Amino acid sequence: xxxxxxxxxxxxxxxxxxxxxxxxxxxxxxxxxxxxxxxxxxxxxxxxxxxxxxxxxxxxxxxxxxxxxxxxxxxxxxxxxxxxxxxxxxxxxxxxxxxxxxxxxxxxxxxxxxxxxxxxxxxxxxxxxxxxxxxxxxxxxxxxxxxxxxxxxxxxxxxxxxxxxxxxxxxxxxxxxxxxxxxxxxxxxxxxxxxxxxxxxxxxxxxxxxxxxxxxxxxxxxxxxxxxxxxxxxxxxxxxxxxxxxxxxxxxxxxxxxxxxxxxxxxxxxxxxxxxxxxx
Ligand code: HH2
Numbered sequence: 001x002x003x004x005x006x007x008x009x010x011x012x013x014x015x016x017x018x019x020x021x022x023x024x025x026x027x028x029x030x031x032x033x034x035x036x037x038x039x040x041x042x043x044x045x046x047x048x049x050x051x052x053x054x055x056x057x058x059x060x061x062x063x064x065x066x067x068x069x070x071x072x073x074x075x076x077x078x079x080x081x082x083x084x085x086x087x088x089x090x091x092x093x094x095x096x097x098x099x100x101x102x103x104x105x106x107x108x109x110x111x112x113x114x115x116x117x118x119x120x121x122x123x124x125x126x127x128x129x130x131x132x133x134x135x136x137x138x139x140x141x142x143x144x145x146x147x148x149x150x151x152x153x154x155x156x157x158x159x160x161x162x163x164x165x166x167x168x169x170x171x172x173x174x175x176x177x178x179x180x181x182x183x184x185x186x187x188x189x190x191x192x193x194x195x196x197x198x199x200x201x202x203x204x205x206x207x208x209x210x211x212x213x214x215x216x217x218x219x220x221x222x223x224x225x226x227x228x229x230x231x232x233x234x235x236x237x238x239x240x241x242x243x244x245x246x247x248x249x250x251x252x253x254x255x256x257x258x259x260x261x262x263x264x265x266x267x268x269x270x271x272x273x274x275x276x277x278x279x280x
Contacts, residue, residue, distance in 0.1 A: 002237040003036035007061040012047035013196040013214040021064045028069045035245035042078030048127040058084050067091040082106045104150035113157030116146040120167025130167040136179040147188045161191045170199045184232035193237035194224040
């Protein structure tokens with residue numbers, strides 16, 4: 001479970017909430033307590049239309065937060081800048097989460113893991129009429145190619161991510177989620193991030209067509225994270241860590257390799273019915 005920590009003023013769902021170092025570190029501690037395995041620290045929003053952040057400012061935002069959390073949990077750095085990635089690794093990050101899928105040589109040089117995410121265009125342009133011949137085949141081909149380059153350069157831990165919402169229509173996002181099996185079948189570990197994204201708002205729009213606001217997108221976020229985990233995705237990137245961990249525990253307990261229930265959770269079903277306080 002990767003918890004999202006945006007040290008930004010303008011992220012699409014939590015911009016400004018964790019902008020000061022102490023707020024961000026506090027949020028990181030909360031997510032650790034909620035069960036996050038990795039905290040993904042980012043200092044530049046990638047939402048459609050976002051403006052870039054100068055390197056010095058991005059460093060100022062992320063490095064102290066990475067340094068404060070790195071002793072307590074695994075930390076990834078969400079950046080497209082080689083200099084920021086390198087500084088975050090120096091501060092203790094061990095995974096570079098790269099939405100540009102171009103920084104594998106930085107990961108190789110520093111001996112850390114790397115996430116290659118697919119995107120079409122840049123934040124400024126990516127949602128302006130994105131087009132693909134076959135979105136699943138094109139996204140998959142690019143990711144497999146980049147993962148191969150990273151492995152050849154010596155990166156030991158490579159993840160691929162279809163980049164939900166990055167130069168994709170609602171239909172493209174749904175096609176990619178429907179085809180997660182194909183990405184998983186490449187044998188390269190897959191991660192996915194759907195949390196609170198715009199397509200979930202659009203699909204949960206009210207009768208007058210108004211998209212569901214970000215704070216009302218937990219149901220879609222959980223449904224898609226659960227779907228992804230069930231289809232073999234190894235890591236989901238989420239804002240709502242506690243709720244997503246609950247979903248992950250259930251998926252783990254119901255999956256093919258799940259261990260039989262032990263202890264109190266092994267009680268026969270009917271025993272719960274006798275106790276009005278217990279509900280399945
Ligand atoms: N999505 C966002 C940012 N980084 N990294 C990966 N690997 N996969 C994703 O889907 C992904 C990502 C966008 O979400 P968020 O960080 O919440 O918003 P913003 O970019 O506005 O800060």
